[in-house]
Amino acid sequence: MWAAVSGSLALAAALLTPQAAQAAGSNPPTKDATLVRTDAGWLRGESTAEGRQFLGIPYARRPVGALRWKEPRPVKPWHGVRGASSFGNRCVQSASWDPGYENPSHTEDCLDLNVYAPDGDPARQRPVMVWLHGGGLTAGAGEDIVPDAFARRTGTVVVTVNYRLGAMGFLATEGLDGEAADRVSGNYGMLDQQAALRWVRANIGSFGGDRHRVTIAGESAGGRSVCTQLASPTADGLYRAGIVESGAYGDCAARERQQATTQGAEFARKAGCPDAATALACLRKKPAAEILAAQAGFDWGPVAGGDFLPVQPEKAYEDGSASRVPVLNGANSDEGRLFAYGQFDGQGKPLTEEQYPGALTRMYGAELGAKVLKRYPVSGHASPTHAYAAAQGDMMFACTALRMDRALAGRGPVYAYEFADRTSPPFASIREAGKTFDFGATHVNEVQYLFKHFGLPTPLDAEQRDLARQMVQYWGSFIHGGAPRAEGQPTAPDQRTRPGTVLSLRTASAGGNALSTTLGDDHRCDLWDSAPADAG
Known part of the structure; x- marks a missing residue:
């Protein structure tokens, strides 16, 4: 269903796996607009009828093994040219009624983003929109929208992002609190979004985007993510505006720390890890499918009280501590x-x-x-x-x-x-x-x-x-x-x-x-x- 690649040579290059790309050399030519260098290595995207697209770009290290329920870490650099012509994995989630979601995803290696850029001089430095997908913070992926025509018509660069969902993205426990620098856990999915924004700040200029003109946007849980990031001091300076579509539900309230850790203990028991002293180690050994099966019936979302979100968003708006950036906010008449x-x-x-x-x-x-x-x-x-x-x-x-x-x-x-x-x-x-x-x-x-x-x-x-x-x-x-x-x-x-x-x-x-x-x-x-x- 995706637009065709222009030319068989571009297609062949786009299909290079990271392993095969290592043999491609570290100094490829730079005249091809589908060939872009990031701080982690070279990427080969593709040309479409609407412009250029670069899909499945890792922006953080795989959050697997010991990195499950850890803050996102910088991605490891690769050698040669990495193909960027297909979407990355969707984060762990159940099957749903949405097209293409007929089967669950049990893949934790999912911290990827996609970049859509109009044709033209990459040095032009166009404004950027970073889209955070909806799905109740338990479902969805960056690929849910294809904004290539939007990018062309508006003269912007658009980035869509995957972030950790459900229990993988928002589990809070006393054990995880002990590992957190600010002693408040449960914000991994939101911190993923900030890691993606830092990737944009570091790299979007190579795609023709202006790092100083970034708008964060999203619908439903994506809109809720935006109104949460507006209130987060650790997101300060990563964007200049926000768009909230149907995201103000519940007044964008986060869970309080005690509520979140109590829920986390209940989740651990349901997942078969009832001993508080060993629960975290037990949970980290559980297959993703078992974590997913146990997460139903719980409220998954950000947690207030730490460095990421010191106070509830509503209070941050009222006391003036929220980001002072322009916001476009709205809802639908028959939600x-x-x-x-x-x-x-x-x-x-x-x-x-x-x-x-x-x-x-x-x-x-x-x-x-x-x-x-x-x-x-x-x-x-x-x-x-x-x-x-x-x-x-x-x-x-x-x-x-x-x-x-x-x-x-x-x-x-x-x-x-x-x-x-x-x-x-x-x-x-x-x-x-x-x-x-x-x-x-x-x-x-x-x-x-x-x-x-x-x-x-x-x-x-x-x-x-x-x-x-x-x-x-x-x-x-x-x-x-x-x-x-x-x-x-x-x-x-x-x-x-x-x-x-x-x-x-x-x-x-x-x-x-x-x-x-x-x-x-x-x-x-x-x-x-x-x-x-x-x-x-």
């Missing part, structure tokens, strides 16, 4: 429909009107559930599942994004958007289900307007293609260092001067892109902003 579908209709058990009040009580408790029932009556929605989805999406995404806008506005430019194309085709994983269920502008749906999602074409109609073109311009102008703009369209509003005003991204027949001042009311944020922090 909750994906999750409600998976809980009800996707299980063959659509929510009924009779079941609806009980479902709300189970989700929110009796007191808040009664308020939600009053504010989200079934009569106001296409079905009970859609009513449930509206409440879930407003609570988890829409109102948390608006709260994040307010918090971030005190420390730098914040540009707010909402993706609101309710006619958008469901993304590839749920496209078949979309024939019978109206997903609207649900979670993940905006990604396919910016990039090839899972490398697949998106069936957009003419109006949607226009919207996609405008969104690429918005994102591209922000990465270039300005306010998000698109030709003939309203500029995304800065929350410092226009608080609560949001750029609504819509097709022409739905009114086109417009500035909205009613999103807080539309998503009933007065209810959710006053709800208990652990609601839902």
Whole structure:
């Protein structure tokens, strides 16, 4: 499905394994734009119809054996030319419904990244976007998006990153705390992201990127990663801007140290390592498949309290300790429909009107559930599942994004958007289900307007293609260092001067892109902003 390599000679070189490359010599010619030198050695990428791409580049040493649950270490240099024409391994994760994820991955050798660069003079030094993938911090890979056309159209260099997931990326135990320099473990996946950013700082100039103009971006768990990195002092100076797509859920909260280590002890027992004195050594001997099998049912994510994240992100935003960089932040208008579908209709058990009040009580408790029932009556929605989805999406995404806008506005430019194309085709994983269920502008749906999602074409109609073109311009102008703009369209509003005003991204027949001042009311944020922090 990938674009063809230009010429058989380039293909042959791109297929060199690192071992075979050692015989290729250490001083290859440099006139070929697909041949690039990094601080660890030479790489052979490939030319495509959109530009140049370099895939499967290791940015850190393999986190295996004694390096399992260790901070990422610099990659070992190689000799000769290393082929960079195929993606690296996906990090340890279960099978899923996403295309290409039909089988689990048990491979820990996965700390790779991919670089996409437009054709042209590599000395031009274009701005850079580093994309952190979604997947709940337990799934996904850098290859989930193919941003080659985005890179060409915006004149940017794009990097996509793999990072450790689930228990491999976020296990915290007392034993691991004892090994950590700051005595707080559980942030390995986040530290991988920072190692990738340091690789970018050291090497992106060789690909035509400007190390001083790096934007970190991501969707869902990738967006959550961005809002976490914004609050991390150890990421300071590694980027100049951030893009958070549907990532403010849970107010980007991290686990507290005691919570994380208690969970780690429970995980160790489940994995067959119950003795606290020997648990860490026992876990390090476990095959990845056994670690993966034991991780279900636990909350995996970053841990607050150490050097990486001294305080919760929300507090860092409020007290001014978060990075003072421009941020583009937003969510989708129907975020909750994906999750409600998976809980009800996707299980063959659509929510009924009779079941609806009980479902709300189970989700929110009796007191808040009664308020939600009053504010989200079934009569106001296409079905009970859609009513449930509206409440879930407003609570988890829409109102948390608006709260994040307010918090971030005190420390730098914040540009707010909402993706609101309710006619958008469901993304590839749920496209078949979309024939019978109206997903609207649900979670993940905006990604396919910016990039090839899972490398697949998106069936957009003419109006949607226009919207996609405008969104690429918005994102591209922000990465270039300005306010998000698109030709003939309203500029995304800065929350410092226009608080609560949001750029609504819509097709022409739905009114086109417009500035909205009613999103807080539309998503009933007065209810959710006053709800208990652990609601839902």
